[in-house]
Amino acid sequence: MTRANGPLLAVCSRVVALAALLALVGALPWLSGRDPARSILRAQYGESIPDPVALAAIREKLRLDDGPLVLLGRWLTGLLRGDLGASWVTGAPVAPAVWSALGVSLALMGAALAVALVVATLLVLRGLWRGHTTRGGGALGAALTSIPEFLLGTALLLVMAVWLDWAEPYGWSGPQHVALPALALGIPAGGLLGRLADDAIPGAFRESWVRTWTSGGLPRRSIAYGVLRRSLPALFPQFTIVVVGLTGGAVAIEQLFAIPGLGRLALGAAAAQDLPVVQGAVLALAALAVVAGILATTAQRLAVGPALDAAGLQPPPPDPGPRGRRVWLVPGVLGGLLLAVVLAGMLRDPTQVDIGLRLDSPSWDAALGRDALGRDLLARLGHGALRTVGVAVVVSAVAFALGVAAGLLPRLTQGTAELANAVPPVLVGLITAAAFGPSTGGAAVAVAATAWAPLALHVAALVREELASGYVQACWLLGASRARVLVVHVLPGVLPPVLRHAMLRLPGVALAIASLGFVGLGTQPPTPEWGRVLAEAMPYVERAPWAALTAAAALALLGAVSVTASTALGAARAHRR
Known part of the structure; x- marks a missing residue:
């Protein structure tokens, strides 16, 4: 692949990414594998056992028997005219x-x-x-x-x-x-x-x-x-x-x-x-x-x-901030506090319902109070960490692997990375929920689908720097293959900073998963998850504000750990330079 083909390949990558997004949105009615006619009938009349005659009438009216590809082309043609179709409901x-x-x-x-x-x-x-x-x-x-x-x-x-x-x-x-x-x-x-x-x-x-x-x-x-x-x-x-x-x-x-x-x-x-x-x-x-x-x-x-x-305008050199290990004091204290609360909650039962204790204020038996079903909020907070932070760890690992692989092929993946970087996770969450229903897995897929893009762009930038270095140029002159140069000489210099980047993004990934749970696109009841716990408490916020403050405080601590750790690492890197 010649260097002259690079700009053309990047443009093609952007066009393909945009076309893939349009095709994904246009194919929503068929992604779940359900019959669109059944979905329309259920949306309009709420019938659990559809009438075959009614199904046939819907298929004939909307010409659903033409097949997904024909209907996708019809939808794209309507989109060019500003016609987005008609509501199924x-x-x-x-x-x-x-x-x-x-x-x-x-x-x-x-x-x-x-x-x-x-x-x-x-x-x-x-x-x-x-x-x-x-x-x-x-x-x-x-x-x-x-x-x-x-x-x-x-x-x-x-x-x-x-x-x-x-x-x-x-x-x-x-x-x-x-x-x-x-x-x-x-x-x-x-x-x-x-x-x-x-x-x-x-x-x-x-x-x-x-x-x-x-x-x-x-x-x-x-x-x-x-x-x-x-x-x-x-x-x-x-x-x-x-x-x-x-x-x-x-x-x-x-x-x-x-x-x-x-x-x-x-x-x-x-x-x-x-x-x-x-x-x-x-x-x-x-x-x-x-x-x-x-x-x-x-x-x-x-x-x-x-x-x-x-x-290429370079930003001014940043202020390195304070020196020494004290820069890690704040994230360490905040992270330790959050971990202690989670471990305390893990020792309790998050699913035990006691209607007689619904919306009870904090007490010795329930240190953070109880929710609308009388469940212990400390227990739900502790076990909810598995669905929030635990899923975020898996998503971050997947995003790191995808980001490294995509960053090594920047011209092929640039358009997709730019598009994914410009789309918030909630949009992908809407697509997965519309196709397959809201779930923890759907929320994880939605966040992973966008979380890899910043890492891929970071990898691509570091790879360009490494390839321009003197020792890599010498390897080219000595006849080393591209695969050997990437694996032996480039990746060892690229992986450590990208891994730090991925770890610093972990709390942000957890907050994205919690936000999807909060709006109903993630974990479903009765499973505890921090965003879901906060959403369940909102209808009772006047009567029992502690129920909302419990999950809110955990999410705020998680965000504070993310930002302070990022600041500390930035200061440490600036001083090493």
Whole structure:
């Protein structure tokens, strides 16, 4: 394979990935192996024993006997005309419902993005104006980033709407309903942007041109603007991650606050097996994520100019942070606390029901209280760790293997990796739930289908660096085969950093699995799982807030361990350099 064929192969990879996504969504009615006519009849009339005459009428009306390939082609042709088909439940056209829900989701994401920009600005404003060469708001940004959107939304709903009665809890009928969902989505996103900017800005202030500008007597405002312009363009790719996170987080937030957006529309349709509506909503959500990535890339090129973009703009060197082993103190303490709670819960029975003790407050017999069926919440928290963290370990291992294999063939897998990186796990979860029903396995597949992509992109970047090194070039000149160079010389330098990357992503994978359980796409009752435990507690949040706080605290601790461990490892690597 010649180097000249590389760009063409990358373009083909993107086209194939997009075509595969369309084919996957279009084939949803046949993926489960069930008869689409039976699904339609069940969705419309709820009949468990279908009438053969009614089934024949449905097949004739929709021409289902033409076969999956013909119907897939018909669906794609309709898609080009803007026709998304008709709902299996109501018979109404899908497109108007999708466009209406899309407008609601865009409004919610726009408000959340405004909140994120405000939060990020507040985190970096003080250090930017005073010219700090060390981090300012990075710790606070890390704390905000560690909170999942659905978890923060639960806390805001509990405190602001239930306890203080300062905001409307549910619905979407006016501006008063925007505040809490926008805060729940925007605060973690703003924390991530602020943390990334806070890492880059001190490095920019330490560069030699800043000292030159300062010696020349330029005003502080001009220097701050120059540092900001130097720091932000390299962060535009991360902006894509933020918007993708908003797309995925909006599904849970819309469900939590009863907002009639795309996410809630897709979840309701998946539960009712109304697959045409699921198809339209999933395509709209995927298009949002992909368009956001394109806009972020375009904005980066406009900001840095064609010359710097072609050369590859490098971010400023980050502040290495504190030295020594104390950087591991916080993640170690938080992880130890979480492990102690899990082990204590593992010694108790999570399935024993006692209606007489339903929603009991914490006591000596049940340290964290009881749920709506009188089950011990400490026990459900401990055993739920197997379905949350345990499944996350398996998913992370699979994602690591897939990421390494795909990263070694970047031109063939680039398009698929970019698409998977731009699609939140909840979209794949909607597809698996619509095809096979919600389950732990479906949630694991959904998260694994996207978790490998960042690792593959990381592997591809490291492989390019290793192949450009002097000793690898010498191996080529000595006639070594490509397979030998990759296995003997490249992989030993690539695998350790990618393995660390995969381990640091483990808590994030667990949170993604919990989020799918929270919205009903993962583990089903009565099996305990942290996201599911939190969802079961939400209807009783006014009467028994401790039931929601139990799982919420565990998820918050898990997120805090993830962010603090990442910060500690980043500081250790910076000092080794």
